[in-house]
Amino acid sequence: MATTEEIRAQLADIVNDVAGVDQADVQLEKNFVDDLDVDSLSMVEIIYACEEAFGVSIPDEDAKDLKSVGDAVSYIERAQA
Amino acid sequence: MSATIKASQGAPYSRIYGVGGERGNRVVSNAEMCTIIDSSDEWIQQRTGIVERRWATEDQTPLSMSLVAGRKAIERSGVDPSQIDGVLVATGSHTQQFPSLAVSVAAGLGLKDPAATDLSSACAGFCYGLSLADSMVRTGSAKYVLVVGVEILSRQTDFTDRGTAFLFGDGAGAVVVGPSESPGIGPVVWGSDGDAADVIWTDEWNAALEAGKKPVIHMEGNKVFRWATTFIAEKTAEALEAAGLAPEELDVFIPHQANNRITDSMLRRMHLPESVVISRDIRQMGNSSAASIPIAMEALLESGEAKSGDTALVIGFGAGLVYAGQVVLLP
Numbered sequence: 052m053a054t055t056e057e058i059r060a061q062l063a064d065i066v067n068d069v070a071g072v073d074q075a076d077v078q079l080e081k082n083f084v085d086d087l088d089v090d091s092l093s094m095v096e097i098i099y100a101c102e103e104a105f106g107v108s109i110p111d112e113d114a115k116d117l118k119s120v121g122d123a124v125s126y127i128e129r130a131q132a
Numbered sequence: 133m134s135a136t137i138k139a140s141q142g143a144p145y146s147r148i149y150g151v152g153g154e155r156g157n158r159v160v161s162n163a164e165m166c167t168i169i170d171s172s173d174e175w176i177q178q179r180t181g182i183v184e185r186r187w188a189t190e191d192q193t194p195l196s197m198s199l200v201a202g203r204k205a206i207e208r209s210g211v212d213p214s215q216i217d218g219v220l221v222a223t224g225s226h227t228q229q230f231p232s233l234a235v236s237v238a239a240g241l242g243l244k245d246p247a248a249t250d251l252s253s254a255c256a257g258f259c260y261g262l263s264l265a266d267s268m269v270r271t272g273s274a275k276y277v278l279v280v281g282v283e284i285l286s287r288q289t290d291f292t293d294r295g296t297a298f299l300f301g302d303g304a305g306a307v308v309v310g311p312s313e314s315p316g317i318g319p320v321v322w323g324s325d326g327d328a329a330d331v332i333w334t335d336e337w338n339a340a341l342e343a344g345k346k347p348v349i350h351m352e353g354n355k356v357f358r359w360a361t362t363f364i365a366e367k368t369a370e371a372l373e374a375a376g377l378a379p380e381e382l383d384v385f386i387p388h389q390a391n392n393r394i395t396d397s398m399l400r401r402m403h404l405p406e407s408v409v410i411s412r413d414i415r416q417m418g419n420s421s422a423a424s425i426p427i428a429m430e431a432l433l434e435s436g437e438a439k440s441g442d443t444a445l446v447i448g449f450g451a452g453l454v455y456a457g458q459v460v461l462l463p
Contacts, residue, residue, distance in 0.1 A: 068400070069400075090178065090179060091179075091354060092179055092354070092357055092393050095354050095357050095358050095361070096361060096397055099358060099361070099362055111354075111355075
């Protein structure tokens with residue numbers, strides 16, 4: 052079972068790959084749009100990459116509620132449990 | 133009694149002989165676009181790569197633009213027009229159900245008695261046409277086929293929708309496909325998913341007209357983006373494999389010019405070598421649906437970024453949802 056920090060770190064790699072955001076900035080309290088300047092198209096790619104990387108399914112109606120890095124990490128933790 | 137029917141026989145292979153394009157006469161900058169919709173140059177460029185788009189002027193029609201592009205393609209092909217016995221026009225901009233635009237294009241070009249019809253495959257239309265032309269030539273249904281992709285999307289744009297209004301451009305692109313002793317058009321990878329017919333669509337015409345409105349284009353941008361960057365990226369790689377090529381053997385990649393961000397995402401997944409020339413024609417053209425690939429092909433050849441004989445991967449994808457992709461040798 053991956054720890055919260057492991058999931059955050061892997062998500063940080065994805066956000067870096069898709070949107071060019073420094074991994075160190077991808078912290079739980081950060082908001083994707085307001086703090087990390089990730090736009091809606093990059094969010095689509097990030098969600099898809101998370102589905103592949105973490106083996107979870109994130110439907111569109113849930114994806115739109117994932118505002119912060121912490122939201123995404125918690126969602127992935129729950130989905131993997 | 134079952135009689136034996138004689139079957140037609142065509143050329144062993146086909147190839148593209150020539151390409152021609154015609155763009156809308158009017159250059160519309162993002163700044164001008166932002167006088168129509170609430171947006172910004174930076175926002176549009178960041179999300180799509182579009183710097184400016186081309187719109188048809190009043191005197192330009194799908195027919196007039198098809199004729200200019202068609203004439204250029206035929207002239208460059210070196211094929212005598214009397215040899216062209218097939219015309220396929222891919223378009224979503226012809227405003228009559230019949231007669232088809234293809235018969236008018238054929239007549240306007242002075243072609244004598246060719247088989248002629250339109251294709252309704254949206255942004256995949258040109259690649260659908262290319263595949264059908266390849267089949268026609270190889271089965272002997274036609275010797276030379278003119279394939280045209282043409283759109284005037286600015287006349288079908290919802291200018292109250294700030295999510296799509298800035299995307300579209302107008303133009304025509306054409307190629308002549310004919311017989312070849314070696315393969316010049318690879319196997320097509322294509323398909324459709326009508327369960328996703330509600331992702332990109334135009335208004336049902338009767339309903340729109342009865343409501344006193346012009347039928348316009350609608351799109352669920354994020355759904356299209358996700359489909360294009362996942363499923364279509366895989367199909368694009370399949371088209372390369374179907375032609376028996378490794379990524380290192382590819383010279384040029386001309387995806388439908390839907391959005392530079394889609395192209396970027398495809399490239400991240402496909403791992404093409406740096407040496408591959410990538411078409412970014414959308415920057416100056418906007419998204420011209422069925423016309424985007426042949427117009428982009430002409431631009432790369434004219435600029436010298438690509439040359440005759442180069443191996444190019446093309447893929448069209450859009451409303452349907454539909455897609456078609458293949459590897460071709462550039463004329």
